[in-house]
Amino acid sequence: MNTVSERASGLVLVALLASCRSQGAASASAPVPPAGAVAEHSAASEPAERALSPLEDPTFQHLNSVGGRYVVCWRAESGTLPRNQDCALEVWVFEGTEPVPGLAISVRGWMPEHGHGMLRVPRTVDQGDGSYRVEGVLLHMRGRWQLAFDLLRESQADVAQCEFEL
Amino acid sequence: MTFAALVVLALAAGGRPQDAGVVLTPEEIETALELSPLPPPPDDPTNAVASNPAAARLGQALFFDERLSGPGTVSCATCHDPAKSWTDGRSLARGVANLPRHSMTLWNVAYNRWFFWDGRKDTLWSQALGPLEDEREHATSRLAILHLVADDPGYRRAWTEVFGELPPLEDTQRFPREGRPVPAEPEHPHNVAWSSMSADDQAAVDRAFANVGKAIAAFERRLVSGRSPFDRFVEGLRTQDAEAVVALDESALRGFQLFIGKGRCVFCHDGPNFTDLEFHDNRIPVGEEGADPGRKLGLRRLLADPFNSRGAFADDGGRSGRDKLGLLMDDSHGGKSFKTPTLRNVARTAPYMHEGQFATLADVVHFYDTLEHASPEGNERLVAPIGLSEQERADLVAFLESLTDEGLPPELMAPPPTPYLEK
Numbered sequence: 242m243n244t245v246s247e248r249a250s251g252l253v254l255v256a257l258l259a260s261c262r263s264q265g266a267a268s269a270s271a272p273v274p275p276a277g278a279v280a281e282h283s284a285a286s287e288p289a290e291r292a293l294s295p296l297e298d299p300t301f302q303h304l305n306s307v308g309g310r311y312v313v314c315w316r317a318e319s320g321t322l323p324r325n326q327d328c329a330l331e332v333w334v335f336e337g338t339e340p341v342p343g344l345a346i347s348v349r350g351w352m353p354e355h356g357h358g359m360l361r362v363p364r365t366v367d368q369g370d371g372s373y374r375v376e377g378v379l380l381h382m383r384g385r386w387q388l389a390f391d392l393l394r395e396s397q398a399d400v401a402q403c404e405f406e407l
Numbered sequence: 408m409t410f411a412a413l414v415v416l417a418l419a420a421g422g423r424p425q426d427a428g429v430v431l432t433p434e435e436i437e438t439a440l441e442l443s444p445l446p447p448p449p450d451d452p453t454n455a456v457a458s459n460p461a462a463a464r465l466g467q468a469l470f471f472d473e474r475l476s477g478p479g480t481v482s483c484a485t486c487h488d489p490a491k492s493w494t495d496g497r498s499l500a501r502g503v504a505n506l507p508r509h510s511m512t513l514w515n516v517a518y519n520r521w522f523f524w525d526g527r528k529d530t531l532w533s534q535a536l537g538p539l540e541d542e543r544e545h546a547t548s549r550l551a552i553l554h555l556v557a558d559d560p561g562y563r564r565a566w567t568e569v570f571g572e573l574p575p576l577e578d579t580q581r582f583p584r585e586g587r588p589v590p591a592e593p594e595h596p597h598n599v600a601w602s603s604m605s606a607d608d609q610a611a612v613d614r615a616f617a618n619v620g621k622a623i624a625a626f627e628r629r630l631v632s633g634r635s636p637f638d639r640f641v642e643g644l645r646t647q648d649a650e651a652v653v654a655l656d657e658s659a660l661r662g663f664q665l666f667i668g669k670g671r672c673v674f675c676h677d678g679p680n681f682t683d684l685e686f687h688d689n690r691i692p693v694g695e696e697g698a699d700p701g702r703k704l705g706l707r708r709l710l711a712d713p714f715n716s717r718g719a720f721a722d723d724g725g726r727s728g729r730d731k732l733g734l735l736m737d738d739s740h741g742g743k744s745f746k747t748p749t750l751r752n753v754a755r756t757a758p759y760m761h762e763g764q765f766a767t768l769a770d771v772v773h774f775y776d777t778l779e780h781a782s783p784e785g786n787e788r789l790v791a792p793i794g795l796s797e798q799e800r801a802d803l804v805a806f807l808e809s810l811t812d813e814g815l816p817p818e819l820m821a822p823p824p825t826p827y828l829e830k
Contacts, residue, residue, distance in 0.1 A: 325683055327730070355674070356788035360685060361734040377734040381685050382674055 295333040295372075304401035306392060311336055313390050313401040318374075324383055324407050330375040332365075334392065340371020345393040348375050352384055380407055429660040436644055438667045443641035445679040445751070448517035448628055453530045453721035453728065454621045456569060457628060461828050465565040466626030467819070468826035469619065474555055475539060477546035478503060483535070483623065486510040486544075489820035492755035493630060498763025499695070502544035507696040509763035512756040515749050517628040520684040520731075524745045524761040525705025529731060530721070531627060532620035533714040539619075540587050548587035548597050549616035556619075565827035570618045574611040581608050613713070617720035629819055632751040633812035637663075640809070655809055662806025665799055670775070671789050672803075681750035681810065688744045688785030690778060694762030701761070702744040706735065743782065754808040768804045776800060 295301045295314035304313045314333040322328065330348070334341045344367070350359030359380060366374040380386055390401045431439070456462035469475060470483040486500045487493045493513035500506040508524055516522075522534035538544035539552060556562040557576040566573060576582045586600030593602075601609065636654040643651025655663070667673040677683050686702040693699075709732070714720055716728025745761045759765040765774060773779070776795045795803070 325678065354788060356786045360736055362736055364730075364734060377730045381683050383677055384674060 294338075296335055296338065301331075301333070302403055304390070304403050306399040306401040308399035310399050311341065311392055311401065313392070315375075315390070322380065322405075322407060325379070325381045328378050330363075330378055332373040332375055332390065333371055334373070335371065341394070342367060342369050342371050343394065344373070346373050346375070347391045347393075348378065349389045349391065350378070350380055351387045351389070352382065353387060354385055355382065358387075383407055428657040429664065431660070431664070435664060435667060438673065439641050439644060439663065441678070442673075442681070443638045443679055444634070445515070445632065445638070448515075448631060451517070451531065451624070451628075452723040452726070453716050454532050454624055455722040456618075456621050456625050457532075459569060459625055461565065462569045462622045462625035463629060464626075464823055464828050465562070465569055465826050466622035466624065467823050468562070468565070469623055470626055471822035475545055475547060475552055476503060477551075481545050483538070486538075487513045489815070492752055494756050496757070498758050500544075502538065502541070503546040504543040506543050507699070508761050509758065511748060512752070513627055513630045514632050514752050514756070515680050516630060517624075518680045518682075518684075518749070519746075521686075521705075521709075521746060523705065525699075525701050525708075526686060526746055527705035527708040528712070528714075529709055529716045529728065530624070530714075532617065532624035533712070533716070533720075535620040535623040535627070536616060536714055548585045549612055549619075550583055550586040550600070552619055553612060553615050554582075554584050559826075561826045565825075566618075568827060569622065570615070574608065574615055581605070582612065614720065617714060620714070621722075630815065632749075633814070635751070635812045636809040637806075656805070658802045658805040659809040660806075661799070662802035662804070662809075665795070665803050666806050669799075670793060670795070670803060672775075674789055675747045676750050681753075682747040684747065686744035686746050687787050688782075689775075689787055689790050690781035690783070690785055691743075691745070691760050692764055692774075692780040693782055694760075694764050696762055699743060699745075699761065702746075706737075743785065750807060750810050752811055754811050768807050769800065772800045772803050 296303070296312065298314070300320075301314035301316045304315070305311075306313060312335045314335070315330050317323075318329045318331050332346065334344055334346070346365045346367075348363045348365065352358055359378070361377055361379050363375050363377045366376065368374060384407065385404065386407050387402060387404045392399045392401065451457040470487075473479055473482045473485075475482060481502045485502060486495045487510060488495055494510045495501075498509060500508060500510040511524065516531060516534075519531070520529070522528040522531065523537070528534040528537060536549075539547055540549065553573065554576055556566050557573050563573070574582060581604065583600035583603065585597060586604070587597045588601050589595040589598035592598060604612070636659070639651045639654035640660075643649065643654065665672075666676075675683050675685075675687055675689075688701075709715055712718070715732060717725040717732050718728070719725070721728055753759075754768060757767060759768070759771050765771045772795070774781070775790070776793045778790070778792050781790075
């Protein structure tokens with residue numbers, strides 16, 4: 242049997258990384274959207290420039306509702322969606338280019354390969370300007386998630402959906 | 408930032424090319440780095456003394472004290488024995504009487520979101536209160552415990568230093584020597600005594616009883632697992648230290664690949680504490696006790712518990728509990744969901760599952776591999792036969808064994824010399 246030092250001497254570590262990211266539980270996250278888009282946004286956020294509309298801002302994900310009436314723009318408030326940590330989402334809803342306040346929005350999370358989904362019913366706060374804060378989102382497992390935004394105005398319902406790997 | 412490439416070739420010294428061991432993909436290395444090291448436990452805003460050393464000392468004394476039971480024969484350490492990795496080695500727990508579930512280990516209990524197999528508690532301090540008054544566990548009462556603290560000079564001194572004055576327990580007309588609410592049995596002597604008290608005195612006792620739990624929790628927060636061979640391996644990956652990387656032998660390395668790959672273990676046993684902190688119906692065979700509703704009943708009990716995290720005894724005024732409990736789905740779990748336990752030190756905490764259904768880790772792996780004797784299908788689609796070879800089963804066990812640390816300092820494994828800190 243080899244001793245540890247013998248094994249160590251025989252161990253070849255070919256490690257050769259272009260870069261290494263900081264690690265730990267807190268780092269487990271899904272990029273929303275890709276890092277390149279975030280960098281582009283940072284450059285565009287110079288104080289002298291007008292803030293981008295969420296419709297144009299690549300840090301948001303843009304979803305057409307199934308009924309075709311709305312565009313839902315959403316992103317994690319912290320910039321990345323954490324795995325198994327409470328988080329909030331910033332959500333904007335547009336009809337054409339007009340923000341739509343006054344919707345009742347509920348958010349559902351589902352893991353199709355697992356047969357179950359989010360264990361919570363997040364709370365949505367209407368900010369009154371077409372934006373909504375979705376609080377208490379907890380995506381507790383790694384894997385493929387489907388996120389659905391149920392949109393209800395008066396008695397008319399629509400839904401926007403997306404899918405990502407966490 | 409992401410890894411571009413990191414390849415580890417573990418070759419036995421003088422080994423032949425076909426011995427060239429395990430090659431981890433960049434994705435596997437990235438996952439390994441997510442699983443270690445274990446960070447410090449999260450804060451507990453519901454417990455103002457969670458990090459108070461004097462409270463931890465008092466809690467340690469209470470934890471090991473058999474006087475915190477009706478017959479004087481059972482302490483927390485009866486089921487959570489430090490010599491048995493903070494569990495009891497039995498399939499089903501035994502306090503004053505037999506219990507229907509297996510004792511969970513206390514390793515890394517401070518990281519939990521929910522407590523007990525069914526999550527019927529949502530703070531560590533509140534968890535500690537439950538068994539004290541359960542007639543099958545400690546079979547004592549909140550009044551009896553507070554009288555013990557008041558009558559024991561060491562406890563009294565420690566208590567005063569941490570929490571201030573006790574209620575005026577010397578007035579046994581107002582504060583009977585035993586008593587607790589037993590709503591299901593109005594004529595129970597404990598309930599009769601409790602009902603004789605004023606609402607204000609009951610509230611004072613409840614606050615002090617919650618503090619008993621908070622002191623015990625302050626101690627239990629220190630039961631954090633240390634570095635294991637897997638942690639040394641991951642540190643070696645992170646620092647490119649060849650000596651550290653060999654902390655994991657080839658079998659364990661292959662087991663790690665199975666754990667995060669073909670075996671699908673990591674979906675539930677995720678993060679540095681190897682648990683997603685939540686509940687799953689993994690079709691565990693029904694044990695001696697018959698069907699167990701698990702989380703379904705646990706959630707109902709939790710929401711009705713006056714000592715839950717949104718109740719009057721949470722030191723943050725119930726803030727953290729409002730969303731934690733208020734946003735929960737009523738029926739989010741299948742029929743028989745149980746909490747995912749940590750795998751840290753799992754090789755020392757046999758037997759396994761909520762009724763100790765499996766004697767060894769090999770038995771656990773065999774079950775998930777074959778689903779032999781599984782309960783009827785639940786909602787967890789990931790649970791399906793895997794098809795491991797004999798070697799792969801052994802590799803998975805080797806990986807699980809690599810999560811074993813070197814133990815805690817002896818001063819945490821026994822009652823302290825005094826319940827208070829010597830100045």
